[in-house]
Amino acid sequence: MSTQPDLLYSEEEEALRSAVRDLLADHCDATAVLARAETDEPHDRALWRNLAESMGLAGLLVPEERGGQGASHREAAVVLEELGRAVAPVPYLTSAVIATEALLACDTSEAGTLLAALASGRTVGALTVPLSATAGQDFRDVRAADGALTGRVTGVADAAAADVFLVPTADGLFAVDASAGGVAVEPQISFDRTRPLAAVTFDGAAGRLLAGTAAPAVRRALRAGAGLLASEQLGLADWLLTETVRYTRERTQFNRPVGSFQALKHRLAQLWLEVVNTRAAARNAADALATGGESAGGEETDIAVAVAQAYAAPVAVRAAEEALQLHGGIGMTWEHPIHLYLKRAKADSIALGTAGRHREELAELVDLRAP
Template identity: 75%
Template sequence: MTQPDLLYSEEEEALRAAVRDLLGDHCDPAGVIARTESDTPHDRETWKALTDGMGLAGLLVPEAQGGQGATHREVAVVLEELGRSVAPVPYLTSAVVATEALLECGAGDLLAQLATGRTVAVLAVGLHLAPGAAFPAVRRENGALHGEVTGIADAAVADVLLVPAADGGLYAVDADAVTVTPQVPLDLTRPLATVTLDGADGRRVGDADPAVRRALRAGAGLLASEQLGLAEWALTETVRYLKERRQFNRPVGGFQALKHRLARLWLEVVNLRAAARGAADALATGEDVDVAVAVAQAYAAPVAVRVAEEALQLHGGIGMTWEHPVHLNLKRAKADSIAYGTAGAHREAVAELVDLPAL
């Protein structure tokens, strides 16, 4: 077994810089807040810049099928930056989760469409489901699909839904053939919806069980990188604010009690980076993937939430306002804490994987 490489390569750092510059131009906090107050929270302009301009939707797609042929390590860097900006784009759901499901199925034609970014696909299982968990399946009667699935992230902007059916198949269904009913999520930048199928036509692309399992595992593992980006932004902005905010004619950040709080947060973020990088590297190499993903999610969720909560509190009165973006960060961190399995579910998975008996 090779030692995991947790360091960023020069190419990965260059990718980070390019994505951060793009998001700085297209995804400013005021714009994201304004979108959450509108009927169109998804940012199609930013999505187009990420996909048409940089080809990021196809990072996991092989070059032979129109993609970039990159690895999960590069995708993790992109998700770190998207997490920093709380970008309202369907990158995790389409370019990672749906793409991984189609890679398992070998659906080359759909993969080529997803690689361009002009087609958005969403796996029709609830965002809360952990890898390996039982997932709901719709009925297939007389060649048509019937049923309802809830908690589907980014269904509102999907062109294609990948729907598991009770016959064991995974079906590609055009979004026009289903009814998408918005749900009220905590995180308005990643909308949820109920998808209702009433006699919808679908094309079987593969077997549902291995495709869903692979997709959710990749989603959980790479979600840790998004949570890392959230935590890094929250900590960086809090340190910056406390250096500027003054009380008793001195910077608030100079008070010893606050220094200790920030130091503890910094250590947790450093450890989160190691866990997230370990999961991304494991997904890229295929070594100890289940353990690395479970460890990353067991650690990432509580750290991201704790850093975001501390950021809001340490920003004082301004942090409580709608105009400051820290609330976007906290809501995404809270929503991510139950996405693709809770930290508790992943701790149980770690215990089972390493044969650690419960106390």
């Protein structure tokens, strides 16, 4: 008999939130993120060291016996909420979630060694699939011949920050060091500069076999990534709503706060309802991933992830668009950070599957296909 999940935050999760928020307030203010986005090094490596090594957050999803913190997806979701609120330019989603989940699906000694390295935070990993990839895709852009990898993958998120690439091929999942011969990383123009994309080319690069079949590891990684991405989108939307409410209370027009006008009240109230619903969907996805969705062969987890992504992505974009409009002229300036949130929300809306793609998957899962 299944029990209803408890979607409320525990005391430990609230304490984790407070610690991460305090760290980000000290080391990831909007001015610093704006300045870094204009450079050739958008990743904040100092912030990553604080998060991953000092606080141990890179290993949240890794069991203690394998070198991690032994936490769950619920705690990782809280971290991603806060990183979303700050639009933090760190490879947490790509390394501590997606790459880590792929390694957790592998049982080789090489995978275990690499997993411990990622959990320590001293090594950053990236699964070499496009950011727009979905769990059901078949990735054969890279070929393997006697351990030598050849091929090119475009649109890989945070590839420039990676120390090791996890490369799916028809012959299995391989690990390739970013510094190895035959590996080239070419930055691509990214709409969201806080999560830059790159093309990764392998030209006879030496690979270490992690698993004889890549599909299960890739599917696990992308499903967890999509489920926890909803928490990042929740953090984005929550910050945008909070900041917009604050601004409309302070901004006056005709000797009245603009937030007192009924039309704006209605828009903000509607946005608040959507953010609350996003929180429920994101928390449900994180809880389903944490508990494993044992019933129905994990199908409940697939449903929770599809629902979360189908709902959260449009809400994050709408929150950014509303914030931009309701801030008036200042919202259109480069100095105000809203454009960072809009770009992240737009990029997230096509990451790991669009809302439409997840609705199609949901229809298949619940047997309600379009006629």
